Amino acid sequence: MDSVISIAGLAKSYGHTLALDGLDLVVRKGEVHGFLGPNGAGKTTTIRILLGLIRADAGQASLLGGDPWNDATALHRRLAYVPGDVTLWPSLTGGEVIDLLGRLRGGLDLAKKHVLLERFDLDPTKKGRTYSKGNRQKVALVAALSSNVELLILDEPTAGLDPLMEAEFRSCINEDRHDGKTVLLASHILAEVEALCDRVSIVRAGKTVESGTLADLRHLTRTTISAELESPPTGIAELEGVHDFQIQGRRVDFEVESDRLGSVLRHLAALSVTSIVSHPPTLEELFIRHYRDGEAS
Amino acid sequence: MKGLVGTVPLIRLILRRERLRLSIWLLVLTLIPVQTANAFKALYPTEASRELLVNTVGANPAFAALLGPIFGTSIGAVTAWRVGVIGTLLVGLMAVLTVIRHTREEEETGRRELLGATVVGRHAPLTAALLVTVGAGLVLGLMLTGGFVGVGLDTGGSVAFGLGFAATALAFTAVAAVAVQLTEGAGAARGIAVATVGAAFVLRMLGDGGGVPWASWLSPIGWFTQLRSFANTGERWWVLLLPMGLAVILGSVGYLLSARRDVGAGALAPRPGPAQAASTLGSPFGLAVRLQRGGLLAWSLGLAVLGVVYGSVGDSIGDLLTDSPQLSEIFELLGGEQGITDAYFAAAMAILATIASAYTIRAALRLRVEEEGQLCEPVLATAVPRRKWAWSHLLFALAGPVLILAIAGLGAGVTYGAIVGDVAGEMPGVLGAALIQVPAVWVVAGVAAALYGLAPRFTSMSWGVLVACLVFGQLGEILQFPQWLLNLSPFTHIPDLPAAGFTVAPLLWLAAIAALLLFAGLSGFQRRDIG
16 A cells, blocks of 8 residues: 555536546655645645545545545544644633544644644643634644644645744654655645655646656756856757747846756857856746646636 | 724625525514514404403413513503513514624624724724614614504504614613623623523513512613503603613713723633643533533523522412402313413423523534534544534533423422422422423424534524424414414424323424434434535
8 A cells, every 4th residue: 555645536516616627646655745736726625525524526535545435533543634724612722622633533642742832832721712823723733743643634734824833844744754654735835845745736726737746847847047158149049948038148048948958058068158057947937837827728 | 983984884794794684583573563463453353352351361470470561451552562572582682693793703703803904993893783783673663663553553652662672672782782892702792692681581570570570670671561552551751761871871881892902802801721621621522511511501590590580470370360259260260270370380381491492503503603613624534423523512402401491490390389388299390391391392403403414504594493483382373373383383292281281192203203303414414515
């Protein structure tokens, strides 16, 4: 059993709104998997199906080797979940909510809880209604991270956290990865996904449009190059795979398709490069390109 | 006036959100009195027949406690007596619930902040909510006056009745204006305000039938009675100044408190709580206990008080016979003094059962509240099966009314027994009359559970079911509803203990129907999407 989550052709509609339209997703054991997509792409709907809260109209979904709907209770012992929009019972304190959710899951690691409360600088004695958004988020995070489970399902878990807490969250996830946990991280904070994730799936309008390691995905895109040359920059624009070519005196800026990078660099070398800066494609560019393409089609 | 900028658009927003709910309130609160007047025209067509009614039922302190005194023999006077108290009670509930929904609830959900950041003055949200509610009261008054004049009642009395209802709405709106300033939670504010409405009802009851006449003057519901609309001796218009004065005072207090506090904060400061959950808070049931215990306690206390009040009035029922010997012959047919007292307790317990049903619906609807507030999602994402989670709250909907009715029945039975000097003899009968209502209340719980499981978006229709039962039970016979319609209410089928004999069959049927509805609701919930 290599994959912890495996979804194929998942479909779900609410009335006339199509939320999922044949979504595929495979999360392998031990990886941190980024689940990327714009608002309303179907990330939360997918997670809710995985949690057995809603039923899919079509398609297969398997979670930890079981059926998310029929085996919900048994599977939930082995996972922890942080919802995207954390609400707390107004009259319960944060500490009570953390203990309650842990016990309902079948037990929590008290030592770990205390460490996490410290690390996230959370006051557990405040009532639910008095927490800020970021602090509500922390309550849900501590509740999920202080459990000894195989799988973490996190729906935009850092929304509302300050940068220090975000850094703390990243180191927590890295530790959990080290411990062999699997993480499904739905997000649209690209820096976070780039920093944490081994593999990414990008969804748009209820469909998976791209899936693979960051290196795989980068391969499909373009590297940006800025260079200053001694010789007049001739012939570059005509090379295969070069786009957006701009020239200012001896300085050139352009983008090149990743699989043409070698031939373009050989051409540049012949023109005596005095300085060169190249950016690998950021996930952001990847992301934007996919969505633009989607809108255009 | 800067604090009021934006009031007008906020009023529009509230009216948009309230268009259905307030319309239903106003329609029901108009139709019931007007239809009752119509029915009385047919039931008691002659002055003599109404005089008999006034001299018998109207002169009895027990009925005065239940419904208030009668001040005349006209159709209007009899109508005002029959629907005035229950009508103003409902008007009070309408007023406080509407104000809280658009003030404290908006703050608790954070929507108030969204608005507060736009061009909206500090006092605009409170003002808009108060104006809409007071406006609804005035519209109700106009509709009632128009309706009464339309069915041919005296104009002066119709205006007094309409103004009386409008003034009650005004007074309770002001009560809510203070209540919403006190606590951070909408639930607690609702508790304070509804308890105040209940206290007004109890004070009026003690004043009119409990031998402490001044108590009525402490109650906005009592003020409506004291207005004496349609009275033979003429209306006492000056009484209208009382609710207006109360509104000015409480309104000012409300605005003062509102100006001194922060958005979202209450006048009563929140205290920090435990950093760790108690060992009992580790199961769905433990969570349900935490969420439901306050409500159960408050409702038990409220109904205990009401039970004691009903019990303390019971003895005066018999006075009717000693006062009017010519009538004792008629009542002998009903079983003599004991028979009338028993009939009174059967009627009183039916009213308590309707109130217990309101608790039951609230307890069952907690499921929907948790789901809509996205609070059931984190619980169901743990190893808690759906069925277990649903039962944790339904248990309160089923066992809660048993406890509440037992306490209310004990309160009434012990009080009545102590007054007549025979607790051991009287208490079991009254307690039985309370507990026999339980299967009917369970049917109401079943309806709420079935709606929740099968048609979650219509869960709040359960309140409509309760209102229907209330109208059928309290007014169905006067309004001359056909029997098949009355039979739809589970309360119709409860034996009138202690007046009538005990039969077990209808109770078993009701329990079976309740079980069926619960089962349907639970299996629907097992299958449907959450959220």
